[in-house]
Amino acid sequence: MAKVSFTREHEWIKVDGGEGVIGITNYAQEQLGDIVFVDLPAVGQQVKQGEEAAVVESVKAASELYAPASGEVVAVNEALVDDPARVNEDAMNRGWFFKISLSDPNELSALLDEAAYKEYVESLG
Amino acid sequence: MNQPPHAALKETPLTALHKKLGAKMVPFAGYEMPLQYSGIIAEHLHARSGAVLFDVSHMGQAILRGPDAAAALNELVVGDLVKLPVGKVRYTLLTNDRGGIIDDLMVVNGGYYLVIVVNAARKEMDFAHIYARIRDRCQLEIWEDRALLALQGPAAAKVLSRLAPPSKHMMFMSMENLKLGDIKCGVTRSGYTGEDGFEITVPHEDATRLAELLLAEDEVKPAGLGARDTLRLEAGLCLYGNDIDEETTPVEAGLSWTISPSRKEQGGFPGDEIILRQLLEGPGRKRVGIRFEGKAVPRSGAEIETMEGAPIGLITSGSYGPSVGSPIAMAYLASDHASAGTLVRATLRGKPVPGEVVKLPFVPHRYAS
Incomplete structure (x- = not known):
């Protein structure tokens, strides 16, 4: 079964085998408001944990998505190109951004589990 | 829209109502203001199809009194306020000696007085400037105790005429003193969205009741500063501090139409030489x-x-x-x-x-x- 982990920058990664699907959390989409553009990485691109891997633009502002883990991009959610509002509608599922093959699964230990992330969001008020 | 996070923010008389309605609040021009309720895009589209209500109480409202008020204020702006008929509203610009724009503002001829409405982020500077230049010719009375609401959208006129039937005869850029329900209001047919609509000034103590009265109408939804910004941008209307400032002239800003014909001939406002030369030669x-x-x-x-x-x-x-x-x-x-x-x-x-x-x-x- 896939395990979901979270960053303090409000990204999630669902890991299954050696691959991880990445997106932004529901809290993040609520904070951003209406999303109008998503700039996705290219398939084959290497992303590094904690570094910018995608950009999401709401009506008000542009924000970066930082990769929750390192690896090679193996798929991107093309549906977001035409319909970026999917991120608002279903951030944790249909609003996924891209998928990587993990280069170092040990990196995941630095992330928060669902309970810890929930507690973290609540602490933000 | 960025402010130091710990600066003490001012509230409008509607702050509690915004929070009750689930608004996302943000700092803007020293005030805690609603950015959005249901979402910027939904609110924006509703303003173009129905009607929305904005709280713009952070804006500066003031009265200028005295028989010489229009002639005095005329020396600070590019429009001709002496010729502004009673009950009419004029959009005009305060300019500096370099031809730059100190602020854009609405001026209403109330008969025995002028009402001026200026930008929130500029109000202290504007009022100080007006007071410094013309205090010996008229009295400047800053309205600290009045809220300002904007009802905007193609359904605005229908909604308002239900509450105040005489409003349906109002022309664009005109003003009437009307009762909405039992609340005495100053109403102008004007706005900042490109749509038909009204701006309504009301004492603080009546503001929540008036907002609730308007929001109770089927067509009306609350809208925040996010939609206000996208609406005015689509309408090509300037935001002070972004699109106009003390370094931009009315001619560069495409606001030459605000310079009244008499002023184009005679000048008589700060920066007139620079502005009139630009009009002639092109910016x-x-x-x-x-x-x-x-x-x-x-x-x-x-x-x-x-x-x-x-x-x-x-x-x-x-x-x-x-x-x-x-x-x-x-x-x-x-x-x-x-x-x-x-x-x-x-x-x-x-x-x-x-x-x-x-x-x-x-x-x-x-x-x-």
């Missing part, structure tokens, strides 16, 4: 609209280049335009690259974003005639 740069391809949004501060890569200007407001359906911007461009149809580009995160200079407004105005 070196002009405010334009740009519509971009794709979905990435070039924003304020982004450089605009020719398709060959020569820099020709800067974006002063940029956003996704919900009714236009694409990214749009206002920019100042060198005049020889500012005509509609000129192809330009911005660069965003290292990628070129092509666009085209278009005529403002992006969305046609639909004011009452």
Whole structure:
């Protein structure tokens, strides 16, 4: 079964085998408001944990998505190109951004589990 | 919209109501204001199809009294307020001695007085400027105790006429003192969205009751500053501090139409020599609209280049335009690259974003005639 982990920058990664699907959390989409553009990485691109891997633009502002883990991009959610509002509608599922093959699964230990992330969001008020 | 996070924020009389309605509150011009309720795009589209209610109580409202008030204020602005008929509203500009814009404002001729409405972020400076220049000719009375609401959208007139039947006869840019329910209000037919609508001044103690009265109408939904900004951008209306400031002149800003014919001939306002010379010779740069391809949004501060890569200007407001359906911007461009149809580009995160200079407004105005 896939395990979901979270960053303090409000990204999630669902890991299954050696691959991880990445997106932004529901809290993040609520904070951003209406999303109008998503700039996705290219398939084959290497992303590094904690570094910018995608950009999401709401009506008000542009924000970066930082990769929750390192690896090679193996798929991107093309549906977001035409319909970026999917991120608002279903951030944790249909609003996924891209998928990587993990280069170092040990990196995941630095992330928060669902309970810890929930507690973290609540602490933000 | 950024403020130091710990600065003490002022509230409007409607702050509690905004929170009750689930607004996301943000600091703006020293006030805690609603950014959005249901979402910027939904609120924006509702303003173009139904009616929305904005709280704009952070704006500065004041009265100028005295028989000489219009003639005195006339010396500070580019419009002709002496000729402003009773019951009419005028959009005008306070200018500095360099021809720059100190603020844009609405002036209402109330008969025995003038009402002025200025931008929240500029009100202290404006009132100090007016007081310093003309205090011996009229009395400036700052309205600290009045709220300002804006009801905007194609359904606004129908809604307001239900509550105050005489409002339906009001012309665009006119003012009436009306009772909405049992609440005495000053109402102008005006706004900042490109749609028909009204701006309503009311004492603090009646503000919540009035807002609830208007929101109880089926067509009306609350809207926040986010939608207000996208609506005014599509309507080609300037935001002070972004699109106009003390370094931009009315001619560069495309606001020459606010300079009354008599003032074009005789001047008599701060910076008149510079402004009238620019009118004659043409400005070196002009405010334009740009519509971009794709979905990435070039924003304020982004450089605009020719398709060959020569820099020709800067974006002063940029956003996704919900009714236009694409990214749009206002920019100042060198005049020889500012005509509609000129192809330009911005660069965003290292990628070129092509666009085209278009005529403002992006969305046609639909004011009452």
